Amino acid sequence: MSNLSMPVTFANDVLQGEFDNAGYAICRLAVNTTIGIAGFMDRASDMGCHYHDEDFGQTLGVYGVPGGPYLVLPLLGSSLPRDVVGKLVVDGYFNPLGYVKYNGKFYVSLGQNVLKLVDQRSRAVGKLREVERNSVDYYAAMRSLYIQRRNAAIRNDIPSPGTDPVPPAAPLAPDAPTQ
Structure with missing residues (x-):
């Protein structure tokens, strides 16, 4: 499903001025469509083309x-x-x-x-x-x-897919001495 959304992601990356991410989107689409057998395998991640998802709601948010x-x-x-x-x-x-x-x-x-x-x-x-x-x-x-x-x-x-979206909580500091 992520391969099918890459044209939408590419267009929204361009509209947001995120040209590096637009390049990753095109890379993922080309590599996963060809070498990845129509997107059934993710070969683009192995080649350094990270996955990201953009939509027009995000583009509108970027513009305020x-x-x-x-x-x-x-x-x-x-x-x-x-x-x-x-x-x-x-x-x-x-x-x-x-x-x-x-x-x-x-x-x-x-x-x-x-x-x-x-x-x-x-x-x-x-x-x-x-x-x-x-x-x-x-x-x-x-x-x-x-x-x-x-x-x-x-x-x-x-965060990248497969990582924990919520970082672990920092340990609580001991109470400060009262004066």
Whole structure:
């Protein structure tokens, strides 16, 4: 699924002026599509082309467009109005599969979006259950985590896949002596 999103990532990297990242996106697309057998294997990471993901909601955030209120939408889950506009309206124009029709309808891009949602949900379900078990207010915890993650994505502070997104807590310092 990540290989299919590289044209969208490339376009948003260019719009954000992140030309180094745009080069990585093109490298990943070319290498994983050819040597990686249509994206089924990740050969680009072995060659130093790191994975990153960009969307038009992040591009709008880079240009200072406010996110708006936190929303929980059916099928999409957590989002901000800025991100909904970016993902559902603009990113479709950057996706080459968005122009492929079957029987006069855009089933290919719809199928890609459904598979991407299922893939994202399956990767996050364990962490979501952990947040639900450990939070007093699940909605507030999810809102805070989502907004923090989107702000980090806009700043390009998202860690590489496979690393722990939350660094371990620093040990507590002993109490300072009172005077």
